[in-house]
Amino acid sequence: MDRLKRVASVLAVTLTAALLSAAPAAAQGCPVKIGGILPLTGSMAPITKKIAQSAELAIEHVNQGGGVKGCPVQFILRDDQGQPTVGVDAAKYLVEVDRVPAFTGTISSGVTGPIISSVTAPSKVVQITCCSTASPFTLDGRSGGYFFRTIPTSKTQAYATASETVRRGMKKTVVIYINTDFGTDMLRFYKTAVTKLGGAEVIAEVPYTDNQPSYRAEVTRALAAKPESLLLIGFPKDAVTIVREWLSLGGTKSIALNNSMRTMDFVNGVGAKFVEDVFGMDNAQVAGPHVDAFNKAFEEKFQADTKGPGVHTQYDALMVMALAMNIAKDLTGPSIKDAVRRVHAPGGSVVGTGPAEYKKALELIKAGKPIKYFGATGPIEFDANGDVTGPALVWKIKDGQIVTDRIITIEDMQVLFKRIEN
Amino acid sequence: MLSYLVFFACIVLILGMLTLALNLQWGFTGLFNAGVVGFYAIGAYTHAILTAAPQPRYVGNFGLPWIVGVLAAMAATALAGWLIGMLTIRLRGDYLAIATFGVAVSIQLVALNWEPLTGGSQGLARIGKPLAELFPTPFGFNLWFLGLMFVLMATIYWALDRVLMSPWGRALKAIREDETAAVALGKSARRFRLEAFVLGSTLMGLAGALYVSFIGFVSPFDFLPIVTFQVWAMLIVGGSGNNRGALLGALIVWAIWAGSGVAVAKLVPPSHAAQGAAIQVILIGLLLMLVLLFRPRGLIGEAAVVSRHVND
Numbered sequence: 001m002d003r004l005k006r007v008a009s010v011l012a013v014t015l016t017a018a019l020l021s022a023a024p025a026a027a028q029g030c031p032v033k034i035g036g037i038l039p040l041t042g043s044m045a046p047i048t049k050k051i052a053q054s055a056e057l058a059i060e061h062v063n064q065g066g067g068v069k070g071c072p073v074q075f076i077l078r079d080d081q082g083q084p085t086v087g088v089d090a091a092k093y094l095v096e097v098d099r100v101p102a103f104t105g106t107i108s109s110g111v112t113g114p115i116i117s118s119v120t121a122p123s124k125v126v127q128i129t130c131c132s133t134a135s136p137f138t139l140d141g142r143s144g145g146y147f148f149r150t151i152p153t154s155k156t157q158a159y160a161t162a163s164e165t166v167r168r169g170m171k172k173t174v175v176i177y178i179n180t181d182f183g184t185d186m187l188r189f190y191k192t193a194v195t196k197l198g199g200a201e202v203i204a205e206v207p208y209t210d211n212q213p214s215y216r217a218e219v220t221r222a223l224a225a226k227p228e229s230l231l232l233i234g235f236p237k238d239a240v241t242i243v244r245e246w247l248s249l250g251g252t253k254s255i256a257l258n259n260s261m262r263t264m265d266f267v268n269g270v271g272a273k274f275v276e277d278v279f280g281m282d283n284a285q286v287a288g289p290h291v292d293a294f295n296k297a298f299e300e301k302f303q304a305d306t307k308g309p310g311v312h313t314q315y316d317a318l319m320v321m322a323l324a325m326n327i328a329k330d331l332t333g334p335s336i337k338d339a340v341r342r343v344h345a346p347g348g349s350v351v352g353t354g355p356a357e358y359k360k361a362l363e364l365i366k367a368g369k370p371i372k373y374f375g376a377t378g379p380i381e382f383d384a385n386g387d388v389t390g391p392a393l394v395w396k397i398k399d400g401q402i403v404t405d406r407i408i409t410i411e412d413m414q415v416l417f418k419r420i421e422n
Numbered sequence: 423m424l425s426y427l428v429f430f431a432c433i434v435l436i437l438g439m440l441t442l443a444l445n446l447q448w449g450f451t452g453l454f455n456a457g458v459v460g461f462y463a464i465g466a467y468t469h470a471i472l473t474a475a476p477q478p479r480y481v482g483n484f485g486l487p488w489i490v491g492v493l494a495a496m497a498a499t500a501l502a503g504w505l506i507g508m509l510t511i512r513l514r515g516d517y518l519a520i521a522t523f524g525v526a527v528s529i530q531l532v533a534l535n536w537e538p539l540t541g542g543s544q545g546l547a548r549i550g551k552p553l554a555e556l557f558p559t560p561f562g563f564n565l566w567f568l569g570l571m572f573v574l575m576a577t578i579y580w581a582l583d584r585v586l587m588s589p590w591g592r593a594l595k596a597i598r599e600d601e602t603a604a605v606a607l608g609k610s611a612r613r614f615r616l617e618a619f620v621l622g623s624t625l626m627g628l629a630g631a632l633y634v635s636f637i638g639f640v641s642p643f644d645f646l647p648i649v650t651f652q653v654w655a656m657l658i659v660g661g662s663g664n665n666r667g668a669l670l671g672a673l674i675v676w677a678i679w680a681g682s683g684v685a686v687a688k689l690v691p692p693s694h695a696a697q698g699a700a701i702q703v704i705l706i707g708l709l710l711m712l713v714l715l716f717r718p719r720g721l722i723g724e725a726a727v728v729s730r731h732v733n734d
Contacts, residue, residue: 040698052695056693077695084644088637092426093683096429109545110641113641118639122563134543136544140477142547180542181537184537
């Protein structure tokens with residue numbers, strides 16, 4: 001028992017000391033703290049490495065460019081191990097003990113979700129994620145407007161598809177979609193968009209399960225609605241079967257497809273001559289000087305390219321956060337939340353990536369002038385829900401090859417979002 | 423700080439409840455349940471589906487009161503525990519472990535794929551919290567929840583203590599130590615094992631319901647096999663076969679799990695956070711090894727007393 005008591009007392013003392021040493025942190029004063037939560041270990045660790053480096057680069061640029069409200073920024077990065085309980089605990093500690101008014105993170109939607117509902121929303125702190133795309137997070141009001149993300153969700157593709165079907169005058173559309181969160185999200189957003197844009201309508205919705213040998217039942221159900229066009233949302237292997245059965249049972253050749261079908265496997269699988277009238281959608285890469293500047297800075301610092309998920313969006317998440325903290329009248333969650341929307345203000349002066357541009361932004365903010373941030377992922381403008389959009393491209397099949405039909409720029413996309421959501 | 427500690431204590435008590443439940447199954451009855459997280463998930467999802475705010479996308483989300491969710495969660499896990507127990511309880515040791523592990527993985531996969539009911543990978547949000555409208559601030563709510571947890575935990579602890587001291591509890595230990603001897607004395611080993619299994623599962627379900635009503639969100643990522651491992655680590659560190667040990671183990675293991683993250687964030691610059699985080703995981707493993715080496719029966723091992731009348 002003695003040994004036990006000794007162990008217990010040593011543990012108690014160490015714990016208390018560790019907790020107390022971290023305790024008193026004023027909400028304001030130098031340095032300004034920004035929190036971060038990423039799965040540094042666990043199954044996501046391989047992709048997180050570059051994302052964490054990108055975060056480090058953003059903080060370095062912020063500090064070189066003048067920090068936040070004249071103070072250097074201290075970045076406190078915590079590991080969520082890909083585990084919800086660990087992530088929530090880290091977020092709670094950041095907010096209650098380190099007293100960060102805003103934090104970035106995390107990757108897995110299963111960790112971001114409980115953080116939003118148990119920390120971000122009730123404690124009114126700002127959370128900007130690089131990577132969690134689960135659509136409901138921004139939609140049903142659970143975040144109280146404190147949650148933002150710098151990564152486009154499936155909404156972007158669905159809206160672009162809707163605008164293209166309307167542009168092409170496709171009528172009486174039947175939607176066959178894969179029954180996963182991706183498929184149901186796409187369908188939901190597509191329907192919202194075509195209803196708002198007018199001119200097209202969805203006359204039937206047919207879900208399908210992947211990896212079936214035949215989809216005759218689904219196709220027959222779809223054709224029973226007497227459609228004039230088809231929107232197929234799914235993945236190439238099943239889509240080949242579905243389109244072949246669709247055409248052989250007398251379906252029209254007016255078919256719209258999602259990004260996954262932009263592969264020769266699909267075109268050759270169905271037969272190029274049968275799919276001359278189809279079009280599809282995909283995300284397009286943003287280009288421009290601000291994107292290049294980020295890529296160059298990252299490559300120089302880490303001797304690695306910027307390919308991979310979340311690298312660009314993580315940089316923007318932190319740059320937006322730091323700019324918003326400078327614009328906000330004080331460093332409280334509600335003020336920062338409102339300021340996030342003024343990082344890309346209409347009529348503002350364009351500021352880009354890197355320390356020099358950040359410095360320029362701070363001078364403009366000090367002078368009371370609006371700014372317009374163009375980040376590593378292009379212009380960062382949040383919609384009413386806290387989502388961003390991205391550019392898209394329309395592709396078609398010509399002479400047996402996949403070719404780009406046209407590009408929908410990010411500016412066009414932002415106009416489209418406003419038309420659909422307002 | 424205080425607000426964090428209250429939050430921390432709530433999580434410890436929820437994990438403690440899981441550890442107590444496992445202690446009943448493993449510590450007292452010798453049932454190697456490697457699917458703790460499966461029962462935790464059934465309780466959590468039952469509560470979430472019944473109490474979450476209604477949404478047209480989902481067939482569940484009935485928006486029922488918190489208490490209905492909690493009671494239904496216990497009933498559902500009891501039923502699941504009974505069904506799974508009926509099928510697997512005659513398996514011994516590691517065979518039972520494999521069976522229960524498989525069940526838990528299946529439950530998690532069902533949660534991931536039965537989207538209209540469970541929300542799939544996107545999870546369910548706005549789950550019923552007890553009297554949330556009376557406590558608008560997060561600190562106020564957490565404090566009230568902590569009080570609630572204390573009352574529940576005290577009740578469960580007392581009840582388990584009574585039950586384990588009773589002849590029923592002694593029969594469990596007898597079966598654990600020597601099943602043949604217990605059967606020779608006329609005890610139905612199967613019945614006792616099943617009862618302990620169902621009772622433990624019910625408690626795990628309760629812990630699941632409490633967890634999601636505390637956090638307000640549930641998704642399949644809450645129920646990965648690592649949770650089972652954590653609960654086992656808590657029981658082994660604290661002391662299998664001792665309820666105080668189980669609770670102490672929950673406190674210490676979770677304090678190290680969460681606290682080492684704080685220490686790493688304080689001591690390691692963000693540029694080396696990835697390496698620091700790896701050290702954190704190594705620390706946790708090291709602790710487990712040290713406990714097993716120096717205190718193989720856990721920090722507080724099982725008391726040698728068989729009956730409180732022995733010393734009379």
